[in-house]
Each structure stands twice: as structure tokens, then as C-alpha cells.
Amino acid sequence: MPPVQTNTDKRFIKALSSEAIQEFRDYKFTASYIKKNAHLFLTNDWIDVQEFNNFLLDVAIQEPDSDGLTMVASSPPPEPLVKAEPVPEIIRPTASELVVKPEPHDPVIKDELDGNVRLCTIVEDRHKVHMIMDSDDESETEADGSKKGMKYEDGRESKEEPVVGWVKSDTDWDDPTIRAEMYVGVSKFKITREWTAQRLERINKPASFYPAFKVPTAVIIDVSDPKYNIIDPKTGLQYTVDHIIKDHDNESFKGPTGTGQPSVNARFGPDSDWISCRRSRVSCKGLFHCEFIDPDLLAVKRWGLETESRDRVLAVRKKAKSEEGTTPESIAAAFLNVIRRRSCPARDKSGNNCTGVPVLKSSGSRKFMGCSEWRPDWKKGHQTQSLWNQVDPKVLKKVLDGESSDSKDQNCGVLVSPRVGNKLSKCPHPHIVNGAAKAGAIVHCKCNVERTMLIPTDETKRMAILYHHKHVPHSHPMVPKDKLTKTAKATYKECIRATGSIGATRQEVDFAPTTSKIMEGQLPSEFDSGLHDHRKKRDLIHAEKLASYPHGFHITGLFNLFSIERLKSKEEQYIHRFISTPGGGTIIVTTVPYLLNFLHDVKCFEGDGAFKRLHEMTEWEMSLFHRGLQQAVTVLRIYLDRADTGHYKIMYDVLQELVFSLTGKPLRFKRLTPGGTLSGVNADMEIAHAMGMAQSFLPTNIPEHSGIDTQNAADILPYIFRLCHVHARRAILPFRSIGISSDDYHTLLNFVHLESRQAVDGFTSHVKKMNQKAISAWWDHKLSFPWILPCLIKALSPMYAEDWDAILPNTNTGESQHHWTNNLTGINLTLVVAVESARKVDNDVARLIKVTETSGVVQNSSNNLVDRVSRNIRRQDLAREKAHKSQKAASEASDLQDKISTEKESRKESLAREKALKEQLQELKASHSSSSGGVNKLFSNKPQGPKAKSAESSSSGRAKNPDNQLNCASDDPNTLPQLLLVPVSPATEPRPVLGDRDTLSVNSGTDTSMPHMPLPDLNPDQSFEYDPAFLQGLNEFLADEALKALSEPLGSSGLPAPNSPFGWQLGGPVVLEDSANAYYPSSDAMDELPLLPPLTLSLSPLPSSPLIESVAQVDTDIPEQWDERVMGRREDMDLSNIIPGCGIVTRKRAAENVVSLSKRARCD
Incomplete structure (x- = not known):
């Protein structure tokens, strides 16, 4: 916090010069502190007046003598040291004249002592302390701040003593925890x-x-x-x-x-x-660095703890890492660095090591790295390495030959601490220097x-x-x-022990609540930056485990633990048996003796193997559900590395012996032995396990009690063994995909509920009728072992009904215990870690059950029979609902698939019909190859009939045949060729053109420019008479409201619309000269519309002859050469009916009494 300044202090500071303030700042703070905290010095709030006064005294009166211990007055400083202001005039005061802020002070100590007694003033806890110094004994304490003749050079003595003592340091230690x-x-x-x-x-x-x-x-x-x-x-x-x-x-x-x-x-x-x-x-x-590092990064003179030089290096290192592997050259260089680090293991005949280097070789089209010393007489033992799949062989060859074009070779910021030194002899960053891959050497900086x-x-x-x-x-x-300091190591090891070193992982230790408490709420990386490296923390965890288990984590280490366990009492032991079998196997039995007593309280137990926690051996769990405790309990764990019938027999023999040894009661089935407590065992369909158990318990069968007189172990299985229905049905699930019906599939699933021997025989016949090889093999397997079906189907079981019902039809208890144990201990463990982590779990379970027995409070009060039945019913309902939804979705999907198939078939049929019609059309065209009018019109691509008036589109998007345009190819008399009878000035207005041969059209979207076409030389006094049908069509054309709307926008002003190609003159549209739509591009291939001079119309009656004659005769030229392909047959044409201007000939159509403009012949 800045010092508190009174108004007097502020006035005093205001009177100081900037030089004096700057000198005081440089005296009090280091240059690095001033640079980092420059914002503090923008104002004068940081100045403590009392410290400034001490500074003036120190500068004015301190000067070390030759001993370096005493302080003598120096000459007054030169003037001026303050600003030269008109008012007030401030000068640098002397020590005796120095005006300082009045401060509370101790009473003046009167010199009532001997004149030889010296006083020393020091500051302790922000208080001045006057010390009496003995001149005889304190010769070395003059450095404590005493004054030995404090005087100025002019002889004046100082009356003020400097403040001495400990104050906050201005040194930047780059660590906020350092005081x-x-x-x-x-x-x-x-x-x-x-x-x-x-x-x-x-x-x-x-x-x-x-x-x-x-x-x-x-x-x-x-x-x-x-x-x-x-x-x-x-x-x-x-x-x-x-x-x-x-x-x-x-x-x-x-x-x-x-x-x-x-x-x-x-x-x-x-x-x-x-x-x-x-x-x-x-x-x-000093330090070590890569030889290819930028020399500017090493040009450092570092006094304090300035981090700028390190930050520059780290920035370069970060950039280099971000560019690694971004180019084929860098990938090839990295691969080559890895290969070059390896030495060739080959030895010559004299036993000398091979001195070859890696080179690129090929075997056919395959490229690989081989040894340069490989020779036909020395082939064996040389190093070979196939290319990494990301390495381009061509680029690798260029990198080897020094022909690479990659220039990213100086982006290196590798600094190596001397504590590592030459342990890292080569730079891990791939370099490409002068086109070749180089491994940078680590060099020393003194x-x-x-x-x-x-x-x-x-x-x-x-x-x-x-x-x-x-x-x-x-x-x-x-x-x-x-x-990584030893303090950090010790703290992290404490965190490991608090978490539990057995089975501990780095993630578990880092984020454990105990770690946060030990490190005062900090993450390990925050506690010490050396703990930011995951590898270092994993090494600490591994070392802590080794310290606890020096003999390792596999079978040797576990045997050492068993040797230690044997020194304990039976009640304290957890590892009870460590057996080597005659077959070379190993069986290890672990249990908490307190839990094993619960075997005598239940009617059945479940035995099943677990495989996730441990891979080097199989873990077999014995689980049960204790109805009195309302919870599932794993009472025993056995680890074995063999899974055959003989080893399972030994396992059950050891189990019977251990139960009797620890509980004092034998493990017996009530159906086989008098006084037995077990109704049976529930397990999956593992044949070796079932037969091993039967062989172990066969000697316990008392025929007089059981009525089973047999020496065959398989005969007693149906009396004491029940197979899991879930495991039995699991083999049926794949049959659904082989094409059987839904009824057959559900029949197979429900085979475990067959109610009689006759039903079983009927099921066998049904399986044979299905004629499915996989299903038949599955059922034949069940029939090949006589004890399997009696252990699955109640109707075939010789077990008492009450015993059958007391055993659950599934192994859900055991499966849930597997999952529960895995969550607590983890998976993929070593043998020692698996056993030790299970020890903790089982001991904790025993302690909790003891609380239940002593307090009467069960851990799960909602786990009685009614609650379990309720949950089971709810699960069945949910499963049924889910199955119903799945079945409904499958049915809908099947219907949609059927519809899709139907549509596909319809599409195929439609395409076939279309193809046939096209073939017929082609045949018809081939049979009528003449170009006569009717046939040509039939085969024309242009629309015919009622669709002839529908709009067409050109390649530029223009409508060629809009409905409101005149169609000259129609047979309707109302659509005769209609000519615009308006006066047109050839000098001012362009000529309209005829669109698309048969249509008069104006494209309003075309912006073209064409020269004006000359008008034909016509007699202006000549008059014409037109057919009334022609005039009727013209009147209808001119009365078209759409055409008027197009050419007459903005009300009735008579002005042409913007961008409209028409004007409205004398009741008819004309093309405006300034319209951008006056002409079509030449690509449209349109002919010009003949223009007529102003005429005085005189109507004449329609001709009565069926053959319509021409309305006028105009001299024109008839083509000398007649092209029938273009103009049709000459005999079909009326050469007397010629429209003036273009020599257009109309065809004689006597039948329809119409004249249609169907062929055009230019008189070029």
C-alpha cells in the first residue's frame, strides 16, 4: 500500500525537483523493479516523506571509512538539487537545517551517563530503540548502524541519527512465496x-x-x-x-x-x-544447448532474475514444436534421427561391433532402412527397419542425400540443464541443414x-x-x-501414501481430496512446477510401490507376502493358501475368515470367474446374497492359472478344507450329506468347472441319505447344480440373424421353460425340422451332456422343488459383485496389486457388516424381498416397453423398406416401358424419313397441339413463347400473322424482329446493339386490303391488357415504362429506339419482321372459295433454286401469295380455310 501523506507532506513533495525524486527512486528501488512497476511512479503517491528525509541524511552525512564499518559526515551536496522555481525558492538543506515532518518521538534522553558511553539507534518492529554500546566489547557492532563521529567535512556535527534496520527488499526473486x-x-x-x-x-x-x-x-x-x-x-x-x-x-x-x-x-x-x-x-x-540454436538467444548478461531471456527461448521452443511433423521433410528427418540413435547389433568374426550407418535400401518395390556394412559374406545380425507409414521414401532419400528444400532448420530452443548435461548428447528436435537431416549436438555454454x-x-x-x-x-x-526438488518429492509421496499406493495411478493421486489438503488447496503442478511432468510423478508412484513391495508385483512378490502372512494368526490372515499343483499350475486362496462364516447361513452360492482386474491369472469369486443382511457379499477369492477339470477339483478340495479349518464346519449339500446346509450352486455353463466341482463333492455323497448310488461325478450334478438361464440363452441370440422366423426364435429362447419330457422331445423334433446347421449343433451339444438339461429345465431336474426355487435362475449377484469390485480397485492390475486392493475391499466389507450386526442397522433398508420384487417388475416392464418400441420401429422400418422396394420395381417397369416407346418412335421415324410437312411437323421437337402456346426458355433464360405473344404456327384463324400498322421512321426507331421463326416476341432482358436495317423501297401511295380475320387477330392482340401493362406503366401518363421495349403510338406498341431490348442477339437466329408504310385500310368481303387467295400481289423475286429441306415441296406452295418485303410464301391449306405462315424462303 502507498504511504499515507498529509497535506504538509504533499506540499513538501510538490516543492521537490524531479531530479531529487528520481534520485530517491533509484536509491530505494532496483532498476528491474522500476521497469516492472512503472505505473506506480506516474504519481508521487509512492513517496514516504520520512524515508525521503532519511535518504537526504544518508546522502548528506554517510561516507565509509577505510574499515568499511563506520560512517562519517561528507561535505554538503552541491546546489541546487531542487527545482529553480520563483516561489518558493527551495535549496538543498544541510543536515542541521533539514526541515522534516514533525513525528511523534521518544522523550529526549538526557546525557546523564559517562561521556564515554555511546548510543546506537536501531529500528525493531517499526520502533526506534536506543542501545547503549560498550566501547570495550562492541568493536564489531559498528556495522549495526552506530555512528562513529557523525560529522560533516566542515566540522559540523549531525543532530539526527539515520534509521537502520530490516525493511522490505526491492529484489525481484521471481517467487511470490519468498519474503x-x-x-x-x-x-x-x-x-x-x-x-x-x-x-x-x-x-x-x-x-x-x-x-x-x-x-x-x-x-x-x-x-x-x-x-x-x-x-x-x-x-x-x-x-x-x-x-x-x-x-x-x-x-x-x-x-x-x-x-x-x-x-x-x-x-x-x-x-x-x-x-x-x-x-x-x-x-x-552454465548450461548446455543445441548447436543450431540462434546465437542471439545466448547473448545474455543476466544480473537479476530477468525472465525475458528465458521467455524468448521458450517462445522459440514452442514455435519449433508447433512446426514439427508439418512437412514431409521434418517427418523424414525425425524418422532418420530415431534410426541413427540405434547402433547396429551385428558383430564380425572377430567379435568387433559393426560400425555401419543407416542407409536406404530396397527389396523389389519395398523400401527399408538397412546397415551400410551389410555384405553378402556378412549378412546376419545387421540392423533393418521398415519405413514408418508416414515417411515418403522419395523425401527420405532427398534428406539423406542433402537435397531437401525444407529451410526450417534454425527454429530450435533446446536448453539443457547441467544436471542433465551430456546424458542428452543429441538434440531431440529434427534439423535440416543445407538440405540434409542433422542431429544437433548438445554443446556447453560456460x-x-x-x-x-x-x-x-x-x-x-x-x-x-x-x-x-x-x-x-x-x-x-x-x-x-x-x-523436482526433494521437498516436492517428499510431499508428493505423502500424497501417494494418503491415497493408497496399491493400485494408485497418477490421475487418482493428483485429484484425490487428500492431495488437495496436503498441498493446501493447490494442484501438484501449482505446488511445484517440477511436478508438472507426468513421467516424474509416475516414477514417484512406482518407486513408492517398490518401497512397499520390494520383491515385485507378480507371483514372486505375492509369495513373499504369503510368507509374511503365515506369521499371523488365522483370523488375521488374508492369503491363506499358496499351492503349486502337480500339473504345474498355481492356486492362491484369499479370504477374510469373518466373511467365510456366512457360507453356513445361506442356501446357495455363486461361483464365477472374473477377467478384467487381472490378466496373468483368473480370479474366481464366491459370492452370495445374505437375506439377513440384505446385501450381496463376496466371501472368498481364488486365483488360478489353469482352467481344466483337474485344477477345478483341486480348487474345490482346498475350498472344503479351508472352510472347515476357518469356520469349524464342513461345506456340505443337504441333498448329499446329512446335516448339510446348501441346496445347490449357481454358475454358468463352463463344463470344466461343473465337472471339477462334482468330482470334489462326490466323496461327500451318502447313498443311504441321498438315494444316489453312483461313482460317476456327472450323476450328482443335477442334484446340486443349477445353470444360469441368461448364459444359456446367450448362445441363442446369434440365431436371429440367420433367417429364422420370429416364432421360431422365441420358441428357442423359451426352451428353458419346457414343462415335460414330451415337450423336450417335441422341441428336439422342431429343431430338426428347422434344418439349420448352427441351431442343430447347439442343441446337439446340450443333448451330449446328460446333466445339462436337468440343470436348466425344472421339469427334468431331480432336485427338490423347494431347493430348485431357492436357487436363482441367473448369476446376477456374482456379475454385480464383479462390477462393484472393478470400480473400487480398477482393472488391468498386476497380481500383487489385485490381491492387495481386494484385501482392502474385503476388510472394509467385514467392518461394515460388523456394524450392522452390532447396531441392527442394515446398509440398504430398501433391499428386502418386496423392494427387490418391485424393482424386478419395474425392470421387466421397462424391458417389455423397450422391446415393444423396438418391435414397432422394426415393423415400420420393414414396411417402409417394402414400399421402397415396390417403388424401385415400379420405376424399373416404367423405365422399361419408356425404353420400348422410344424404340417404337425411332422405328417410326426411320420408316417415315421424308421431310414432307406433316411428318416433319410430327417429328419436330417443338411443342405441338395445345402446348404449342406454353412458354419455352432459351439458354439465356428468356421466354420464347409466352402465352400473350402471337403464335404464327397455330391453325387458329385468330392467330394469323398480324403486322403492326404504325408509322415508323427508319431514321429514329429500330425495327421489330420476328422471334423464333413462328413467333413475334420481344425479349425484355436482352441488351444488344445492332445497326438499323434499311427499309425496302415501297410506293408510299400504294394501298392494301387485309382479310377481316387478320384484322380481328390484330385487334385482339392490341387489346391485350398484359401487353398494355407492360408498355404503359405509372397510370395513364402515356410515357414508356423504364426499361420497357415498347412505346404506345396510334393504339399499337412500337419498339423504342433507346430501349436496350430492341434487338435480339444473333445467336437467336431471328428474322426481321416486314414493315409496311402508313396505309388507308379499306375492308373487302371474305372470299367464298375454299381456297384462300392472296390479298394482294406484289412483285418480288422467286428463288431460282428451291430447297425442299428448308422450304418444303414446291407443289405445296402458293407462289402467288407473297407478302411484300421478304418474299415469304404461304402454304395452301384448302381444308382449314386458313393461311398459316409455316415456311420461309429468303430471296437472297
Whole structure:
């Protein structure tokens, strides 16, 4: 917080010059602190007036003598040191005239003592303390801030004493947890009788980095925190102070510890006595770096803990990593680096190692890396490596031959701490230099920084002094803060033990609640940056496990645990049997004896193998549901590495022996032995397991009691064994996909509910009738073992009905216990970890059951019979509902699929019919190849009949035949060729054109430009008479409202619409000259419409002859050459009916009494 300034303080500060303030700032703070906190100095709120007064006194009166311990007055500073302002005029005061802020002070101590007594003023806990100094005994304490003749050079004595003591340090330690203080008020301090420091600091803990001070500096390091009291596992002794300090230092120093050298007396502060210490003088080892690193990154002179140089290196390293593997060249270079690290294992006849290098070889089209020393007479043992699938052989060859074009070869920021040193001989980053892949060598960067550590010989004093001799900076950047200290290791190991080292993983330890508590709410990475490396934490976990189990985690380690278990009582043991079988197998039996007693309280148990927790052996669980406790319990676990009938027999023999040994009661079935308690066993359909159990319990059969007189073990199975229905039905599920009906499928599923022997025989016949090989093989397997069906179907079982009903038809209890155990212990475990984690689970279960028995409170009060039945009914309802939805969805999907198939068939039939019609059309065209009018019109691609008026589109999107346009090819008399009888000026207006041969059309979307076409030479006085049908069509055309709307926008103003191709003159549309739509492009192949001069119309009656004659005769030229393909047959044409201007000939159509403009013949 900034100091509190009164109004007087503010006026005083305002009167100071900027030079004085800047000098005080540089005196109080280091340059790095000022740079990082520049915003604090934008105002003068940071100035403490009292400190400023002390600064003036220190500058004015302090000057060290030759001893470096006393302070004498210096000459007054030169004037002026304040701003030269008109008002007020401020000058630099002398010490005696210095005006300071009035502060509360202690009463003046009257000099009632002997004149030889000296006083010393120091600051302790922000209070001035006046000390009486004995001149005889305190010759060395003058450095504590005493004044020895404080006077100015002019002889005046100072009346004010400087403030001395510990204040907050301005050194940046790059660690917010470090509390640093510096001692002020003296210019020199004697550490030993030979060494003097100009600066004295103390910190509360070892630092990760230490500055290289510009002046002789002593740093007092406090290592008294109990967390630093770490025991060396090799010696059993506590690590020394200097070992802890070096362990926390991320920079490496080399030198002796000073143990065998003479000790020296040192002082650990102004008030400290002389303490005997050993001296450890060390020098900085610098760092190692890649030879291809940018030299500018190493051009560093580092005094303090400036992180800029390290940040630049880390930025380059980050960029290099982001570019790795982004080009084929970098992938090839990385692959080549990996191959080159390996040495060829071949040896010659003399036993010498092969000196070959990897080269690219080929075997046919396959490329691979081989050894350069491979020869026909020395083939064996050489290194070969197939190419990585991401490596391009062509690029790899270029990289090998130095022909690569990749220039990304200097992006390297690999710095290696000296504690690693030459352990990393090559840079892991792939480099391409001058087109060739290079593995950068790790080279050393020297540093000349030296320091001495003073460590008390009394190891109970946990502190040290760090003293820098040479005033030289570090010549290398700061290394990454990745060192894992012993303190961090010890803390993380404590977290591992709190979590439980057995089965612990890195994720479990990192995020365990106990870890957060031990590390005071921090994540391991936040607690120490060295714990940010996952590999280091995994190594710590593995080491902690090895410390607990030095014999390993497999069968050897477990046997060692069994040897230890044998020293305990039976009630305390968990691993009870470790048996090697005659067949070379191993059987390990584990149980909590307290839990094994529950076998005598139930009517059945379940036995099933579990395979997820452990892979090197099979874990067999014996589970039961205890109705009195209302919970499932795993009472015993057996680990075995064989799964045949013989080993299962041995397993059950050991089980019977162990139950009797631990509970005092034999394990017996009530159907076989008098006094037995078990009704039966529920298990899956594993033949070896069932037969092994039967062979083990066959000797317990008492024929007089059971009525079973047999020596065949399989004969007793139907009396004591019930197979799981779920496992039996599971083999039927694949049959649904082989094409059987739904009824047959459900019949197969319900075979376990057959109610009589006759029903079973009928089912056998039904299976044979299905004639499915897979189903027949499945049923034949069931019939091949006489005991299987009686253990599955109640109607065939010789078991008492009450015993059959007491055994569940499934192994859900055992399966749920598998899942529950896996969640608690994890999966994919080693043998020792699996057994030890199960030990904890089983012991916890036993402790909870004891609470239930003593308190009468069950763990799950909603687990009685009614609750279980309710949940089962609900599960069945949900399963039925789900099945119904699935069946409905399947039915709908089947219907849709049928519809799709029907549509596909219809489409095929339609395509076939269309193809046939097209073939008929082609045949018809071929049979009528003449180009006569009727046939040509029939085969024309143009619309015929009623659709002839529908709009067509050109390639440019223009409508060619809109409904409101004149169709000249129609047979309707109302659609005769209609000519626009309007006066047109050839000099001012363009001529309309006839569209698409038979249609008069105007394209309003065409922007073309064509020259005006000349009008024919006609007699302006000539008059014409037109047929009334022609005029009727013309009137209808001109009266078309759509046409008027197109050409007459904006009301009735008579002005042409914007972008409209028409004007409205004399009751008819005309093409405007300035219209962008006046002409069509030449690609439309349209002919010009003949224009007529203004005429005076005189009507004449229609001709009565069926043959319509021409309305007028106009001299024109008849083509000398007649092209029947274009103009039709000459004999069909009326050459007398010629429209003036273009020589258009109309065809004679006597039958319809119409004239149609169907053929055009240009008179070119």
C-alpha cells in the first residue's frame, strides 16, 4: 500500500525537483523493479516523506571509512538539487537545517551517563530503540548502524541519527512465496573478519534462482521450516542445509562442500553472534544447448532474475514444436534421427561391433532402412527397419542425400540443464541443414559466476549465508524451472501414501481430496512446477510401490507376502493358501475368515470367474446374497492359472478344507450329506468347472441319505447344480440373424421353460425340422451332456422343488459383485496389486457388516424381498416397453423398406416401358424419313397441339413463347400473322424482329446493339386490303391488357415504362429506339419482321372459295433454286401469295380455310 501523506507532506513533495525524486527512486528501488512497476511512479503517491528525509541524511552525512564499518559526515551536496522555481525558492538543506515532518518521538534522553558511553539507534518492529554500546566489547557492532563521529567535512556535527534496520527488499526473486528483507542504514557489513558485504538480505526459504548482484552481497537463507527436514534414505540422516539449498536451485554449481576444510566464524545478521561455519565455494556450470540454436538467444548478461531471456527461448521452443511433423521433410528427418540413435547389433568374426550407418535400401518395390556394412559374406545380425507409414521414401532419400528444400532448420530452443548435461548428447528436435537431416549436438555454454556458501557446523542451526565474490553477470539465459526438488518429492509421496499406493495411478493421486489438503488447496503442478511432468510423478508412484513391495508385483512378490502372512494368526490372515499343483499350475486362496462364516447361513452360492482386474491369472469369486443382511457379499477369492477339470477339483478340495479349518464346519449339500446346509450352486455353463466341482463333492455323497448310488461325478450334478438361464440363452441370440422366423426364435429362447419330457422331445423334433446347421449343433451339444438339461429345465431336474426355487435362475449377484469390485480397485492390475486392493475391499466389507450386526442397522433398508420384487417388475416392464418400441420401429422400418422396394420395381417397369416407346418412335421415324410437312411437323421437337402456346426458355433464360405473344404456327384463324400498322421512321426507331421463326416476341432482358436495317423501297401511295380475320387477330392482340401493362406503366401518363421495349403510338406498341431490348442477339437466329408504310385500310368481303387467295400481289423475286429441306415441296406452295418485303410464301391449306405462315424462303 502507498504511504499515507498529509497535506504538509504533499506540499513538501510538490516543492521537490524531479531530479531529487528520481534520485530517491533509484536509491530505494532496483532498476528491474522500476521497469516492472512503472505505473506506480506516474504519481508521487509512492513517496514516504520520512524515508525521503532519511535518504537526504544518508546522502548528506554517510561516507565509509577505510574499515568499511563506520560512517562519517561528507561535505554538503552541491546546489541546487531542487527545482529553480520563483516561489518558493527551495535549496538543498544541510543536515542541521533539514526541515522534516514533525513525528511523534521518544522523550529526549538526557546525557546523564559517562561521556564515554555511546548510543546506537536501531529500528525493531517499526520502533526506534536506543542501545547503549560498550566501547570495550562492541568493536564489531559498528556495522549495526552506530555512528562513529557523525560529522560533516566542515566540522559540523549531525543532530539526527539515520534509521537502520530490516525493511522490505526491492529484489525481484521471481517467487511470490519468498519474503525478502534487506538491512538499511549501513554501507558495509562484516560477514567474517575478512569479507565485507555492501548489501545484506535475508529470505525465508531456499530460492529457485539467485541474482548475481552488482555489489558484494550476502543473502541469509532460512531453512528452519520442518518441511525441509528430509531424511536421506541411504544414510538415514537428515539432509544438510547446503544440500537442501542446492536441491532447490535450478541453476547448477560445482565445487567442494567444505567439510574437510577449516571452519570460519561468520555473523548471520547485525544482532548475531559469531558462528562457526564451513565454507563451500562453488562456480556456475552454465548450461548446455543445441548447436543450431540462434546465437542471439545466448547473448545474455543476466544480473537479476530477468525472465525475458528465458521467455524468448521458450517462445522459440514452442514455435519449433508447433512446426514439427508439418512437412514431409521434418517427418523424414525425425524418422532418420530415431534410426541413427540405434547402433547396429551385428558383430564380425572377430567379435568387433559393426560400425555401419543407416542407409536406404530396397527389396523389389519395398523400401527399408538397412546397415551400410551389410555384405553378402556378412549378412546376419545387421540392423533393418521398415519405413514408418508416414515417411515418403522419395523425401527420405532427398534428406539423406542433402537435397531437401525444407529451410526450417534454425527454429530450435533446446536448453539443457547441467544436471542433465551430456546424458542428452543429441538434440531431440529434427534439423535440416543445407538440405540434409542433422542431429544437433548438445554443446556447453560456460559461465563465470562464483559464490561461497557459509553453513553452520552445528547442523541444528538450519540457515546459511550465500556470498557472491565476483561481480559478474550470468552469461546464459535462465533455464526452465523444471527441477523436482526433494521437498516436492517428499510431499508428493505423502500424497501417494494418503491415497493408497496399491493400485494408485497418477490421475487418482493428483485429484484425490487428500492431495488437495496436503498441498493446501493447490494442484501438484501449482505446488511445484517440477511436478508438472507426468513421467516424474509416475516414477514417484512406482518407486513408492517398490518401497512397499520390494520383491515385485507378480507371483514372486505375492509369495513373499504369503510368507509374511503365515506369521499371523488365522483370523488375521488374508492369503491363506499358496499351492503349486502337480500339473504345474498355481492356486492362491484369499479370504477374510469373518466373511467365510456366512457360507453356513445361506442356501446357495455363486461361483464365477472374473477377467478384467487381472490378466496373468483368473480370479474366481464366491459370492452370495445374505437375506439377513440384505446385501450381496463376496466371501472368498481364488486365483488360478489353469482352467481344466483337474485344477477345478483341486480348487474345490482346498475350498472344503479351508472352510472347515476357518469356520469349524464342513461345506456340505443337504441333498448329499446329512446335516448339510446348501441346496445347490449357481454358475454358468463352463463344463470344466461343473465337472471339477462334482468330482470334489462326490466323496461327500451318502447313498443311504441321498438315494444316489453312483461313482460317476456327472450323476450328482443335477442334484446340486443349477445353470444360469441368461448364459444359456446367450448362445441363442446369434440365431436371429440367420433367417429364422420370429416364432421360431422365441420358441428357442423359451426352451428353458419346457414343462415335460414330451415337450423336450417335441422341441428336439422342431429343431430338426428347422434344418439349420448352427441351431442343430447347439442343441446337439446340450443333448451330449446328460446333466445339462436337468440343470436348466425344472421339469427334468431331480432336485427338490423347494431347493430348485431357492436357487436363482441367473448369476446376477456374482456379475454385480464383479462390477462393484472393478470400480473400487480398477482393472488391468498386476497380481500383487489385485490381491492387495481386494484385501482392502474385503476388510472394509467385514467392518461394515460388523456394524450392522452390532447396531441392527442394515446398509440398504430398501433391499428386502418386496423392494427387490418391485424393482424386478419395474425392470421387466421397462424391458417389455423397450422391446415393444423396438418391435414397432422394426415393423415400420420393414414396411417402409417394402414400399421402397415396390417403388424401385415400379420405376424399373416404367423405365422399361419408356425404353420400348422410344424404340417404337425411332422405328417410326426411320420408316417415315421424308421431310414432307406433316411428318416433319410430327417429328419436330417443338411443342405441338395445345402446348404449342406454353412458354419455352432459351439458354439465356428468356421466354420464347409466352402465352400473350402471337403464335404464327397455330391453325387458329385468330392467330394469323398480324403486322403492326404504325408509322415508323427508319431514321429514329429500330425495327421489330420476328422471334423464333413462328413467333413475334420481344425479349425484355436482352441488351444488344445492332445497326438499323434499311427499309425496302415501297410506293408510299400504294394501298392494301387485309382479310377481316387478320384484322380481328390484330385487334385482339392490341387489346391485350398484359401487353398494355407492360408498355404503359405509372397510370395513364402515356410515357414508356423504364426499361420497357415498347412505346404506345396510334393504339399499337412500337419498339423504342433507346430501349436496350430492341434487338435480339444473333445467336437467336431471328428474322426481321416486314414493315409496311402508313396505309388507308379499306375492308373487302371474305372470299367464298375454299381456297384462300392472296390479298394482294406484289412483285418480288422467286428463288431460282428451291430447297425442299428448308422450304418444303414446291407443289405445296402458293407462289402467288407473297407478302411484300421478304418474299415469304404461304402454304395452301384448302381444308382449314386458313393461311398459316409455316415456311420461309429468303430471296437472297
